[in-house]
Amino acid sequence: MQRIFCCNKNKVTTANRIIKANNSIYNELKKFPKNRISTTKYNIITFLPKNLFEQFRRLANAFFLFLLILLFIPQISSLQPITTLLSLIIVLAVTAIKDGVDDFARYRSDRQINNRRSDILINKELIRKYWKEIKVGDIIRINNNEFIPADMILISTSEPNGLCLIETADLDGETNLKPREALEITINHQNDLEKLSKFDAEIECELPNNNFLRFEGTLKWNEQIYSLKNDNFLLRGTRLRNTEWTFGIVCYAGPDTKLMQNSDKPKFKRTKIDHWLNKIILGVNYFL
Incomplete structure (x- = not known):
């Protein structure tokens, strides 16, 4: 030794x-x-603000929100904002539902792992307790x-x-x-x-x-x-x-x-198309 x-x-x-x-x-x-673990991105309180913040990091969503705000100003536009409003709400709602379902699956997996049991030595006895304890x-x-x-x-x-x-x-x-x-x-x-x-x-x-x-x-x-x-x-x-x-x-x-x-918190995924759209939108706004 x-x-x-x-x-x-x-x-x-x-x-x-x-x-x-x-x-x-x-x-x-x-x-x-x-020993309790959590791999979820949200909880009941933070889901809506955090998810909306992540979604508006997509410039396409931010652009339509800005456009929607302009449509509500009569001095700038005479068009009805209802079409743009409904389209934006549907896009945000569908993405939020998908993110919520994915995060709930992570929550269920965490709960299953945290509620596994092992024998812990307490006062000369082995007591079966949850992993989270x-x-x-x-x-x-x-x-x-x-x-x-x-x-x-x-x-x-x-x-x-x-x-x-x-x-x-x-x-x-x-x-x-x-x-x-x-x-x-x-x-x-x-x-x-x-x-x-x-x-x-x-x-x-x-x-x-x-x-x-x-x-x-x-x-x-x-x-x-x-x-x-x-x-x-x-x-x-x-x-x-x-x-x-x-x-x-x-x-x-x-x-x-x-x-x-070694396990990173799940991140908001953005595809290559999202990156290209961001660049295109920035380019269009620059030339306009």
Whole structure:
């Protein structure tokens, strides 16, 4: 096993986070986010103003709105604005309905994921709770074929050597299984809930980032410091395979997980035709 001393160049820098296992009071003071995720663009309050703002970023819509305003001024135009008004309302309504349906589908997907369940160790007992209730510092048990609910440090597995296999197909598309291993000092905890509930290790790790291939940190326990690396790390979105169970300590939850750090908020899509229309409209206005 590798220990880290003060002179080690690989020691975690001051720009990091500190987590204490089985110490909810300390971890809550750090105000780490919970494990609930949201990939939607809108909510009930922001849908209308935000969607209209995005739609009027299309110069064609903005042009017709400006034209509509001019039609309402009798000194400028004698034409009735009703035709232009109805056309603009229909275009905006159809686009808003489509965006609303797409965003509702994202909301349903988020709700389904947030309401998945995992076993959390609380007062020497495993309690089945929703993913959205998981917090940093919790000790989680993952059973075979279950998805990992958050980024975790592997403590122990059903294998005597502390190894487990995970599938990362949902992250990188690779179907081959990848091995992960627990530190030698934590292997002996196995499935002993009493030992695990008294496990008071302090984990110091890097700040949340989107690098799937790197993890650096240290685990301090019984006045000894041990190095943590990517082989000791379980990513949210991966799946436990060919291993009866594993235990892990949550170090990143919800939006801080590497999976969510790599997921951009959905953006308002504009096609090449939209870009060309914007240029044409600007050109026409310039020459007029």
